[in-house]
Amino acid sequence: MKNNVEIKNIFLNENRDAVVILDQTQLPNRTAYLEINDLKDSYEAILQLKVRGAPAIGIFAAYALAVEARRLAATITDTTLLLSKLQEAAAYLNSARPTAVNLSWALQRMCAYAETLRTQQPLAVADALIAEGEKIQAEDASMCYKIAQYGLSLLRKDSGILTHCNAGPLATSRYGTALGPILLGQEKSYNFHVFADETRPLLQGARLTAYELAQAGVDVTLICDNMASIVMKSGKIQACLVGCDRVSAAGDAANKIGTSGVAILAKYYGIPFYVLGPSSTIDFNCATGDDIKIELRPDSEITSKFYQKPMAPENVRCYNPAFDVTDHSLISAIITERGIVYPPYRENLAKLFSDRQADACKH
Ligand SMILES: CSC[C@@H](O)[C@@H](O)C(=O)COP(=O)(O)O
Numbered sequence: 462m463k464n465n466v467e468i469k470n471i472f473l474n475e476n477r478d479a480v481v482i483l484d485q486t487q488l489p490n491r492t493a494y495l496e497i498n499d500l501k502d503s504y505e506a507i508l509q510l511k512v513r514g515a516p517a518i519g520i521f522a523a524y525a526l527a528v529e530a531r532r533l534a535a536t537i538t539d540t541t542l543l544l545s546k547l548q549e550a551a552a553y554l555n556s557a558r559p560t561a562v563n564l565s566w567a568l569q570r571m572c573a574y575a576e577t578l579r580t581q582q583p584l585a586v587a588d589a590l591i592a593e594g595e596k597i598q599a600e601d602a603s604m605c606y607k608i609a610q611y612g613l614s615l616l617r618k619d620s621g622i623l624t625h626c627n628a629g630p631l632a633t634s635r636y637g638t639a640l641g642p643i644l645l646g647q648e649k650s651y652n653f654h655v656f657a658d659e660t661r662p663l664l665q666g667a668r669l670t671a672y673e674l675a676q677a678g679v680d681v682t683l684i685c686d687n688m689a690s691i692v693m694k695s696g697k698i699q700a701c702l703v704g705c706d707r708v709s710a711a712g713d714a715a716n717k718i719g720t721s722g723v724a725i726l727a728k729y730y731g732i733p734f735y736v737l738g739p740s741s742t743i744d745f746n747c748a749t750g751d752d753i754k755i756e757l758r759p760d761s762e763i764t765s766k767f768y769q770k771p772m773a774p775e776n777v778r779c780y781n782p783a784f785d786v787t788d789h790s791l792i793s794a795i796i797t798e799r800g801i802v803y804p805p806y807r808e809n810l811a812k813l814f815s816d817r818q819a820d821a822c823k824h
Pocket residue numbers: 510513514515516561625626627628629632633638665703704705706716717718783
């Protein structure tokens with residue numbers, strides 16, 4: 462049995478003046494790394510999903526901002542000017558994708574930290590921001606491990622588990638969120654049988670989740686999204702585990718398009734449906750899921766991206782929302798690094814994150 466192999470998805474180059482990412486658009490066929498030291502390329506990497514998954518986007522953006530600080534500090538001698546340029550750079554990166562809150566969360570954290578360094582020289586500010594990026598990544602890895610432990614405590618050996626999209630090491634750090642309990646369980650011989658939804662239209666489940674689980678030696682079966690019902694009905698699934706891109710104060714959870722359908726099916730078949738994510742994904746500024754902005758992506762992702770020839774009539778109207786919001790009433794528990802949260806979510810999330818309520822009020 463293979464164990465969870467650490468996948469290096471985001472790191473700094475040797476000179477610490479560029480971010481290196483595993484280009485997720487090339488998987489599973491090629492393991493290709495990209496070195497990025499330009500702000501526009503960083504923006505494009507997020508937009509084109511070369512780096513994707515809520516926590517991974519946040520970590521990457523933090524590093525990209527620090528690398529930009531390095532580049533600027535080579536010619537700027539005035540720290541006030543540096544800080545204002547970093548604010549602009551952060552706003553630009555943040556505009557790449559709207560739904561996953563981790564992007565703005567990480568950039569806000571970096572900018573707030575930079576503000577505390579106002580009295581220092583630009584080069585010192587840049588070095589400190591590089592260290593802050595590393596801290597964000599290390600914290601994410603530790604949060605993922607705790608999420609994996611809490612999640613595993615809810616699962617029985619030999620269970621069938623269904624997951625949607627990709628919330629594993631590629632999308633986060635080390636264990637992942639939704640895949641965390643599965644990968645930790647694999648290390649402890651839990652013998653899970655995982656069904657991975659392929660996740661139309663961009664196939665994160667097929668290209669990334671099935672790849673990660675197979676690499677770790679987990680028993681994984683790939684299904685098309687529209688097969689989840691038959692698999693659940695046949696009694697093969699004892700729990701659904703999904704990640705999240707933004708969770709509202711009410712516990713409504715945005716995740717990859719199709720997630721809410723899985724939750725509705727799970728409710729019908731009486732299967733527990735768990736949402737797993739770090740505290741950086743909870744957005745107390747969104748009172749409910751209706752406040753979460755859903756990213757719309759190009760039609761070509763549906764009609765032609767993964768086909769040799771277009772698979773739809775030319776110019777047919779398409780609708781391609783990248784995420785949906787699962788209503789809190791469909792969620793059995795939300796699993797964070799601080800613990801397992803059960804309904805009523807508004808009260809219990811507020812209690813577990815009482816230190817974050819003050820932040821929410823400031824906005
Ligand atoms: C790793 S947390 C969960 C999500 O980020 C993941 O399931 C997801 O929806 C990713 O969307 P993506 O569009 O691939 O960035």
